[in-house]
Amino acid sequence: MESSAVDAVLLLSFGGPEGPDQVKPFLENVTRGRNIPSERLDEVAEHYFHFGGISPINGINRALIEQMRAEFARRGDDLPIYFGNRNWDPYVEETVTQMRDNGIRRAAVFVTSAWGGYSGCTQYLEDIARGRAAAGEGAPELIKLRQYFDHPLFVEMFADGIAAAAASLPDDLRADARLVFTAHSVPIAADERRGPRLYSKQVAYATRLVAAAAGYGDYDQVWQSRSGPPSVPWLEPDVGEHLSALAEAGTKAVIVCPIGFVADHIEVVWDLDNELRVQAEEAGIALARSTTPNADPRFARMVAELIDELRLDGEPARVVGPNPVSGCGIVVDGQPCSSSPRCVAADAPD
Template sequence: MPDQPHLPAPGARPDAGPYDALLLLSFGGPEGPDDVVPFLENVTRGRGIPRERLKEVGQHYFLFGGVSPINAQNRALLDAIRADFTGAGLDLPVYWGNRNWAPYLTDTLREIADAGHRRVLVLATSAYASYSGCRQYRENLADSLAVLADEGRALPRIDKLRHYFNHPGFVEPMIEATLTALDALPETVRDGARIAFTTHSIPTAAADTSGPVPTHGDGGSYVAQHLDTARVIADAVRAATGVERPWQLVYQSRSGAPHIPWLEPDICDHLEEVHAGGAPAVVMVPIGFVSDHMEVLYDLDTEAAAKAGELGLPVTRAATVGADPRFAAAVRELVLERAETERGRRPRRCALGALGPSHDICPAGCCPARTPRPAAAGTDEEP
């Protein structure tokens, strides 16, 4: 008889054991004009980003009163996760820490340790494999744990939830958002609209080495995972509308030295290209972002929308997943899935598309850093 995934008994209370806390780990953002420059100094520390570029990015924040929406969106996601856990009967406290702004990760881990938690799961607000979206967060965790060790605190064991780019609770809200954005176009151009799936551009060298070593190659896991998610959404939109629409994965939010190759095409260049090719409209779908933070509001809603206006090209933008209850439920499912695995069972692992569920534990050589550093929640270079 084939090995079947373990399914909890009907009506059984959800059990996260051996885990006793969940940490939402995010990027952070300024919450007022006085925060902008210190925040950008945190973000770019050690990267050699030209000051001119920092000033340019800073102006993006000042256009919105010096406030990034990401912290408010993380608070909304925390509320949604806690409400879902409570409604499902899952007793698991949820904490929040950031890489670059308050509440800082080290402070939150100190709070977690002082509360006596010893097995902590981490949900990063990045759905895909990459250095900045996974490995760097693992390095941040290792750095913070080292601080706590120096302070003489008992260290919790940290495990990171798998990449959720293809979990139904992440993908299905984006399918719905894409259909809503299509409906917002004038009826005369709707059926001919192109779909531009957007994500953060990263250096091609970082993309090529993203994910486990066997997947390294053209774009690595970063590009492959985005393409797989985009294909699932495009197929679902076609099934719902009966219209086959051309689509492409494009990029935004490039930063850094201009001589270093980054993933292309940029969304604005793409809009010019499809307009020249006769496309009557474009729907922008930011599949690379969990929430509508600054790079979505500025690079798409401001900069790309302005480019489309210059071209006379109708565009709409699909909403990100944000605090959608389906995503909050997906977080619970990922927590319980990992808990079952830790208890030696084989849980059901939800995934759409062709790639299947991602790995639970990052293997050696996964999304390597340019300069090797200790990283928690993986098989190599543990603190």
């Protein structure tokens, strides 16, 4: 087997409950060791119960896997695809053990986060290392594909989503609609953990790329879904507070692009499609929310292209804008991982 060859693909994701009885155990998994009060978990659980106790994320990932299979078949590629999660069934430990039992020796890992930083990249490397440790002797080598926040198809999908959202607004409001990008907030200390504001810089850079592709020279970039005690500083401004400021300034229409998310999971469908939408209606603002990649065939094509980069040691496909931003800072083959099509995770980094 060639050094860059792989014999399988693992889609690695966050996980989510698929029934009301799974919601609380899932949230306990997510928050284990963080001393989150039980009443806070009960509050978040209500967001899931609003949708029947089912997170959209697993269903979206399964649909994406089907799109990946179709894309691979179109290319004449018979790579098997496995699915593992950090926080819920199918757990990554069980999936990697199954891969070992099936004779998989070396697999590419596509994670459902486009970003660097701890939660977007390093924690997935920890998941990979944990899965390999659980599989034990004979565990396959797992190679995390690079971050893709500047991949041309990533930029194209979000730009097209903005265009579709704008088209849904009333004709008389469309031209003056304010474009607002949002991503998941994190504590400022976490944003600085692997370098100066790595995650927030990547989000800001991707936002510039997508805004330019969508034809917008002026826009806002904000944050959402923060949690934790008020004493801990998080990335700001919050999307709800920003919407209030826009309302006070007389804004009549807003296009919200959740650029920080690759799927319409709970932070999108609850925080934006419910809470923010109600706030907008009360403020008299027409709100249009652009879609995320979800199971778009182009998302599957992007995965295939990332795998091709790995196999061929090719030059990563990127949209290049002013002041390009680096990757997570982990060094692979003597280069930052943003410059490499792979991110080897034999051992989890600090």
